Amino acid sequence: MLVSKDSYMYEMIRTELTDIVGDDNVCTRDADKFGHSIDYYWIPEMWHDRGMETPKPDFIIHPGSAEEIAKVVKVANHYHIPVVPWGGGSGSQGGALPVYGGIIIDMKRMNKFKGIDREALTVTCQTGMIARHLEWRCNKEGYSTMHLPASIACATIGGFLAHRGTGVLSTKYGKIEDMVMSLEVVTPTGEIIRTLPVPRHASGPDLTMLFLGSEGTLGIITEVTLKVHPQPEAREFRAYIFKDFHTAMSAGAELMRSRLQPCAVRLYDEEETIHHVRKVFGMELDKGAYLVFGFDGRKDIVDCQMRYAREIMEKKFKGKDLGSKGGELWWENKYKFFYPPFMFHMPQAFGTLDTVATFSNIEKVYWAMKKVVNENFPQARFIGHFSHWYEWGCMLYARFIFEEEYVPKDPREAAALYNRVWDLAIRAAIANGGVINEHHGVGLKLGRLMKELYGPAMPVLEGIKKQLDPNNIMNPGKLGFKGV
Amino acid sequence: MNIDNYTDAIKNCRFCFMCRHLSAIGNVLFTEADTPRVRAAMIYGITQHPEQLANRDFIDTLYRSDLSAACRYHCVSHFDENGLNIAARTDVVQAGFAPDYVKNIAAELKKSEKWTVKGSGDVLYFEDSYTAETKTVAKAFDKIMKKAKVPYQTVTGGCIGKALKILGFPTEAKAAAEKFAKVVKDSKAKILVVSNPAAYDALVHDYKEFGIKLSAKVMHTSEYLRTLKLKFKKAGELYYLESDFLKNYNDNCKFPRALLADLKAEIKPFGTNNEESYTCGEGAVVLPKICEGIVEKLAKYIEERADDPKKDLLVVASPYTKIFLTKYTKLNVKTLEELAAEHI
Ligand SMILES: Cc1cc2nc3c(=O)[nH]c(=O)nc-3n(C[C@H](O)[C@H](O)[C@H](O)COP(=O)(O)OP(=O)(O)OC[C@H]3O[C@@H](n4cnc5c(N)ncnc54)[C@H](O)[C@@H]3O)c2cc1C
Ligand code: SF4
Numbered sequence: 012m013l014v015s016k017d018s019y020m021y022e023m024i025r026t027e028l029t030d031i032v033g034d035d036n037v038c039t040r041d042a043d044k045f046g047h048s049i050d051y052y053w054i055p056e057m058w059h060d061r062g063m064e065t066p067k068p069d070f071i072i073h074p075g076s077a078e079e080i081a082k083v084v085k086v087a088n089h090y091h092i093p094v095v096p097w098g099g100g101s102g103s104q105g106g107a108l109p110v111y112g113g114i115i116i117d118m119k120r121m122n123k124f125k126g127i128d129r130e131a132l133t134v135t136c137q138t139g140m141i142a143r144h145l146e147w148r149c150n151k152e153g154y155s156t157m158h159l160p161a162s163i164a165c166a167t168i169g170g171f172l173a174h175r176g177t178g179v180l181s182t183k184y185g186k187i188e189d190m191v192m193s194l195e196v197v198t199p200t201g202e203i204i205r206t207l208p209v210p211r212h213a214s215g216p217d218l219t220m221l222f223l224g225s226e227g228t229l230g231i232i233t234e235v236t237l238k239v240h241p242q243p244e245a246r247e248f249r250a251y252i253f254k255d256f257h258t259a260m261s262a263g264a265e266l267m268r269s270r271l272q273p274c275a276v277r278l279y280d281e282e283e284t285i286h287h288v289r290k291v292f293g294m295e296l297d298k299g300a301y302l303v304f305g306f307d308g309r310k311d312i313v314d315c316q317m318r319y320a321r322e323i324m325e326k327k328f329k330g331k332d333l334g335s336k337g338g339e340l341w342w343e344n345k346y347k348f349f350y351p352p353f354m355f356h357m358p359q360a361f362g363t364l365d366t367v368a369t370f371s372n373i374e375k376v377y378w379a380m381k382k383v384v385n386e387n388f389p390q391a392r393f394i395g396h397f398s399h400w401y402e403w404g405c406m407l408y409a410r411f412i413f414e415e416e417y418v419p420k421d422p423r424e425a426a427a428l429y430n431r432v433w434d435l436a437i438r439a440a441i442a443n444g445g446v447i448n449e450h451h452g453v454g455l456k457l458g459r460l461m462k463e464l465y466g467p468a469m470p471v472l473e474g475i476k477k478q479l480d481p482n483n484i485m486n487p488g489k490l491g492f493k494g495v
Numbered sequence: 496m497n498i499d500n501y502t503d504a505i506k507n508c509r510f511c512f513m514c515r516h517l518s519a520i521g522n523v524l525f526t527e528a529d530t531p532r533v534r535a536a537m538i539y540g541i542t543q544h545p546e547q548l549a550n551r552d553f554i555d556t557l558y559r560s561d562l563s564a565a566c567r568y569h570c571v572s573h574f575d576e577n578g579l580n581i582a583a584r585t586d587v588v589q590a591g592f593a594p595d596y597v598k599n600i601a602a603e604l605k606k607s608e609k610w611t612v613k614g615s616g617d618v619l620y621f622e623d624s625y626t627a628e629t630k631t632v633a634k635a636f637d638k639i640m641k642k643a644k645v646p647y648q649t650v651t652g653g654c655i656g657k658a659l660k661i662l663g664f665p666t667e668a669k670a671a672a673e674k675f676a677k678v679v680k681d682s683k684a685k686i687l688v689v690s691n692p693a694a695y696d697a698l699v700h701d702y703k704e705f706g707i708k709l710s711a712k713v714m715h716t717s718e719y720l721r722t723l724k725l726k727f728k729k730a731g732e733l734y735y736l737e738s739d740f741l742k743n744y745n746d747n748c749k750f751p752r753a754l755l756a757d758l759k760a761e762i763k764p765f766g767t768n769n770e771e772s773y774t775c776g777e778g779a780v781v782l783p784k785i786c787e788g789i790v791e792k793l794a795k796y797i798e799e800r801a802d803d804p805k806k807d808l809l810v811v812a813s814p815y816t817k818i819f820l821t822k823y824t825k826l827n828v829k830t831l832e833e834l835a836a837e838h839i
Binding site for chain 2: 038040041042043045046047049051056059060062073097099100101117119120122139141143144147148150151162164165166346347349350351352353354356357
């Protein structure tokens with residue numbers, strides 16, 4: 012922030028902000044500032060773990076409407092104060108961190124459910140709604156968003172839109188960007204705009220897509236209309252163990268090429284099968300790679316899809332059938348992986364190197380990342396699974412883990428080591444047809460690699476940013492854009 | 496420090512986001528600070544920088560927690576962020592940093608350690624201050640007991656240790672508990688019946704922790720009333736709001752729903768889920784004395800989730816919840832005792 016707390020200017024700005032949202036909705040308590048100084052990114056967690064100060068916002072605003080946000084943004088432009096949207100803080104890329112201080116706009120008060128259109132099968136809500144609350148609300152009316160990420164309990168809908176997030180049923184129902192009908196956005200200069208009411212049209216380029224994945228750098232998404240679906244009559248899973256990861260990948264790719272439309276496919280490499288799947292399920296599994304998939308919809312159609320899928324798995328790729336129980340176990344435990352102590356946690360150093368590539372490239376990407384991590388950091392473990400599948404390829408959810416004894420105690424050294432892993436691994440992914448990220452976003456963590464990914468196209472993104480945000484107030488220093 | 500007994504919760508909760516949707520206070524204040532994650536991280540910070548124990552903002556955050564234990568119940572490993580919070584409060588008190596509002600509440604509670612016993616019989620009914628405040632719950636219990644022709648004694652009075660304990664005064668809580676245990680013993684009752692789930696939890700768990708063995712068997716009214724084997728008229732359609740203490744602290748104990756089954760109640764699901772705490776802060780026991788504004792918000796949050804706030808019948812196990820839902824909303828709320836008495 013540009014003015015110190017001891018300056019009377021601080022009070023002048025606070026007065027303007029409270030005038031907009033009310034006294035109760037401007038927080039400057041230490042506890043709140045602290046709460047907004049650490050998200051799910053490893054670096055601030057480690058910084059705090061080592062007893063270091065984490066960068067804090069100057070003001071935390073809880074707006075109640077797009078109009079209030081627009082006014083706050085105008086004040087911020089007037090004084091050139093950074094504005095950082097915050098949803099649930101569950102982002103793993105540091106996207107919501109107030110690294111330059113300024114104003115955090117915490118979106119959670121904007122949690123109004125605006126209703127379901129039963130003709131079009133859409134739901135409209137404000138974006139501060141926690142995804143679980145939205146899903147529960149839709150369930151009550153017999154529908155589902157089918158957006159079921161592991162962070163459903165803690166992330167807001169706005170956070171998912173801002174990071175192009177994804178859930179466990181993405182293979183059939185899509186990532187969040189496939190679910191959106193239209194958006195309301197407050198631009199960085201404080202205008203309230205709406206994108207077109209339908210996602211398919213030939214009325215110019217797609218503005219909705221411009222804001223999806225913009226991570227709070229191009230504006231604040233305040234309302235969304237999403238598709239909803241009736242709850243399916245049946246949802247069934249089946250799992251297999253394949254002799255190795257390559258065979259399992261070939262079977263999974265064949266399943267996708269068959270266009271049988273599974274709702275979920277997940278493949279764990281040998282190491283993750285042994286160390287993680289077994290631990291979470293509490294089940295003895297043979298050596299090899301565990302693959303699970305499911306179908307949902309009308310029962311008779313699900314039965315038919317399952318029959319054909321089994322033929323692919325068993326006849327063509329000789330998978331060992333773990334039956335529907337082996338599959339249901341995964342569905343029942345799908346979130347358990349993310350609760351402590353099953354999830355990796357401090358004092359370990361860990362990161363999710365998620366990327367995506369075509370079936371022609373995905374194994375190359377996996378091996379290149381694994382090699383670079385193993386060779387440069389023999390003290391680290393590299394594991395991976397493939398969790399979101401498309402007709403043309405799939406997503407690699409690779410992870411590296413350093414046990415406590417290999418993580419430097421000095422926070423600066425720890426951060427340097429951490430960044431080195433990311434740089435090498437992501438460069439290996441890009442070199443083999445992968446990208447920086449598939450569904451967690453770029454944030455602070457990977458911004459420095461954006462130029463390498465986009466090459467000559469990066470100035471196009473920078474030009475859009477400059478045009479929309481002439482004072483560079485919206486979430487500066489994120490997504491590879493300029494800092495303060 | 497007391498928080499050192501909760502290193503598991505500190506270590507696991509401080510960067511975990513998985514139960515934030517159940518933070519009752521977080522859901523009405525929209526704050527990050529009022530989540531298990533941030534409270535645990537704050538407490539970790541105190542282990543690194545002990546001077547932060549005196550930070551008034553941190554202290555206020557600890558004291559406005561709803562202590563519903565919905566997070567602990569939800570958590571796959573049941574880490575006890577609730578216990579951690581109470582341990583941190585205790586450290587605050589023991590270090591001499593308790594704010595005046597905490598000291599004043601504690602002083603009042605200590606003054607209330609006087610109990611009056613009336614009546615005769617093997618059953619002793621504890622009418623705690625919240626139950627008494629409803630004015631109707633004890634009457635409903637009396638109606639049923641008369642119908643069942645069971646003579647009973649009543650004990651009325653204040654804090655039996657729970658509120659002091661959760662405020663961070665375990666020694667004083669134990670002293671209150673010992674005094675109450677003596678009152679129970681002197682009554683020669685065989686069964687001690689309580690309507691307030693907080694009192695039930697204190698008598699069942701806290702007393703054990705204090706090393707106090709009660710001379711009477713403790714039963715929640717919903718459990719005791721079933722032993723009378725009474726015939727009830729059909730209660731019909733209603734919503735049942737779980738008690739923090741009976742559900743999250745006592746492994747979802749079955750008596751309230753069993754009593755509702757005896758009453759042939761058709762229980763409709765309230766709101767959108769059965770995980771959130773819809774109690775107005777029952778777990779925090781004295782939250783209205785700390786910050787009544789938050790209690791009002793919690794009540795309104797519940798009202799907004801009713802299918803038809805004007806018509807629905809909401810049944811609660813906790814007199815506390817009835818008091819604050821009635822005070823701040825137009826909802827039609829009855830306790831289990833009241834429902835049972837009406838359908839006898
Ligand atoms: C245990 C765990 C499991 C996870 N699993 C998944 C998963 O399965 N799938 C998945 O996709 N992600 C997952 N994540 C990551 C995280 O939940 C997502 O990135 C989510 O999108 C973040 O949402 P949030 O509301 O917490 O956003 P925050 O972390 O608060 O913010 C993320 C970014 O979005 C911006 N932002 C927030 N709200 C808005 C808005 N309304 N308008 C504009 N910008 C905004 C912020 O400025 C920031 O740049 C997981 C995280 C955790 C902790
Ligand atoms: S109680 Fe469990 S789910 Fe909640 S923060 Fe702690 S570890 Fe996470």
